[in-house]
Amino acid sequence: xxxxxxxxxxxxxxxxxxxxxxxxxxxxxxxxxxxxxxxxxxxxxxxxxxxxxxxxxxxxxxxxxxxxxxxxxxxxxxxxxxxxxxxxxxxxxxxxxxxxxxxxxxxxxxxxxxxxxxxxxxxxxxxxxxxxxxxxxxxxxxxxxxxxxxxxxxxxxxxxxxxxxxxxxxxxxxxxxxxxxxxxxxxxxxxxxxxxxxx
Amino acid sequence: xxxxxxxxxxxxxxxxxxxxxxxxxxxxxxxxxxxxxxxxxxxxxxxxxxxxxxxxxxxxxxxxxxxxxxxxxxxxxxxxxxxxxxxxxxxxxxxxxxxxxxxxxxxxxxxxxxxxxxxxxxxxxxxxxxxxxxxxxxxxxxxxxxxxxxxxxxxxxxxxxxxxx
Numbered sequence: 598x599x600x601x602x603x604x605x606x607x608x609x610x611x612x613x614x615x616x617x618x619x620x621x622x623x624x625x626x627x628x629x630x631x632x633x634x635x636x637x638x639x640x641x642x643x644x645x646x647x648x649x650x651x652x653x654x655x656x657x658x659x660x661x662x663x664x665x666x667x668x669x670x671x672x673x674x675x676x677x678x679x680x681x682x683x684x685x686x687x688x689x690x691x692x693x694x695x696x697x698x699x700x701x702x703x704x705x706x707x708x709x710x711x712x713x714x715x716x717x718x719x720x721x722x723x724x725x726x727x728x729x730x731x732x733x734x735x736x737x738x739x740x741x742x743x744x745x746x747x748x749x750x751x752x753x754x755x756x757x758x759x760x761x762x763x764x765x766x767x768x769x770x771x772x773x774x775x776x777x778x779x780x781x782x783x784x785x786x787x788x789x790x791x792x793x794x795x796x
Numbered sequence: 797x798x799x800x801x802x803x804x805x806x807x808x809x810x811x812x813x814x815x816x817x818x819x820x821x822x823x824x825x826x827x828x829x830x831x832x833x834x835x836x837x838x839x840x841x842x843x844x845x846x847x848x849x850x851x852x853x854x855x856x857x858x859x860x861x862x863x864x865x866x867x868x869x870x871x872x873x874x875x876x877x878x879x880x881x882x883x884x885x886x887x888x889x890x891x892x893x894x895x896x897x898x899x900x901x902x903x904x905x906x907x908x909x910x911x912x913x914x915x916x917x918x919x920x921x922x923x924x925x926x927x928x929x930x931x932x933x934x935x936x937x938x939x940x941x942x943x944x945x946x947x948x949x950x951x952x953x954x955x956x957x958x959x960x961x
Contacts, residue, residue: 656932692922692937692959693905714904715922715935717959768960778872783960 649674651712651792653689659770659780660718663687663747664794672716674709676793682721682766684738685747689716689791690768717781718794720747723767725787730758734773750774759784766790825908828917828942828949832903835860835951839901841893843928850893858886862943862950870956871936898928917942917949920957 625631646652650671655664664670664687672689682688691713722745723729727738734752736743752773761767761784769782822830838856845853859882867879879885892899903921910917919940926933941953 690959691905692935693907693920693957711905713922715924719960778874781960783958785960789959 648709648712651689651716653716653718653794655718659772659775660687660720661772662749663720663771663796664718670718671795672792673795674712674792677790681787682724682790682793684721684724684743686721687794688719688721688768689713689794690719690785690789691716691791713791716791717768719768719770719782719785721766721768723761723765725761725763725765727767728758728760729767731756736769747771748773824910824914824917824944824949828908828910828919829906831860831949832906832919832921832940836901836903839889839899841899843897845893850890853893854886854889857889858882860951861885862945862952865950865952865954867954868956869954872958896927900926915944916952917944 625634650673653670653672655666655668655670658666676686692715693713722736722743723738728740730737731752731754734754736745737758748771750772754773754777756777759767764787765784766787767783768785770780773780818826835857838853838860841850841853861882863882865880865882865885867877867885869875869877879888902924904924906919906921908917908919919942921938921940923936923938924933925935937957937959939953939955939957940951942949943952
């Protein structure tokens with residue numbers, strides 16, 4: 598008398614007890630192909646989320662009201678592959694770790710294999726070569742008032758004009774209702790910019 | 797037929813040899829990185845630490861620094877502090893352990909540059925500190941200068957770095 602093997606989940610005729618449609622939905626028509634697809638997907642996800650789309654959690658109030666404290670976003674490291682950062686972009690800025698040591702010397706460049714774990718989240722308001730100043734809370738770029746629809750909180754900052762170098766971007770948070778002493782802002786080198794933040 | 801297992805065995809032996817070489821003779825970068833990780837662990841503490849444990853930890857922390865170490869902390873608008881010598885470091889570490897109910901320190905994104913003569917090195921790193929009971933963490937870029945002494949790689953200078961100039 599043929600005995601059923603419960604481990605295989607087969608009936609007496611060697612057929613699975615699991616409905617065919619469910620089996621196809623879960624493991625596909627060909628389990629080997631499904632397994633290969635799952636492996637490729639896992640590797641792809643690992644590469645994308647480890648090196649390209651960096652997951653960030655906002656800490657602090659300096660980007661209010663655009664980015665709430667505790668909210669989660671991504672920084673896209675490929676955003677500036679084809680063009681340079683633009684005014685109004687919200688970017689991730691590395692603290693340390695942007696330097697690559699080689700026998701030929703020290704290079705300030707994005708090290709793709711070592712993405713930063715901690716970043717500043719700021720908005721670019723000044724581009725290389727610009728002169729930036731703050732008068733009664735308004736940002737002036739080359740003596741022209743900068744239209745900033747994202748800035749919704751009252752600001753009374755007054756900062757003297759500052760000329761940006763060829764490789765420098767002026768970055769600042771959206772919440773300028775806090776005193777300038779408590780708000781981290783200023784000039785960032787291009788190699789410090791990790792990528793563009795998503796909303 | 798036996799060539800493949802022999803080849804695999806040889807590859808495993810070579811890999812083992814390379815691994816053993818790096819374990820027995822670590823590079824200065826690796827030694828410094830490990831020291832920094834250990835320092836962060838030693839600087840971290842949780843509530844309920846006894847007086848003797850506090851004292852031992854403070855002494856342990858001071859041991860990572862050179863005798864004539866200079867620590868220059870300057871965060872505009874927040875804190876400005878200079879410590880000189882191991883004794884001041886030890887006192888500061890002890891004071892922090894008495895004042896705070898807990899602290900977690902990590903050094904993410906460490907970047908080490910060793911001088912060609914291998915007698916000094918700098919570590920550019922981010923300090924992330926979480927004080928117990930406080931929601932936001934303190935994040936600051938810092939530069940550690942190391943000296944290769946008879947007692948190993950010791951921290952000779954610590955200074956804050958302005959991430960945005």
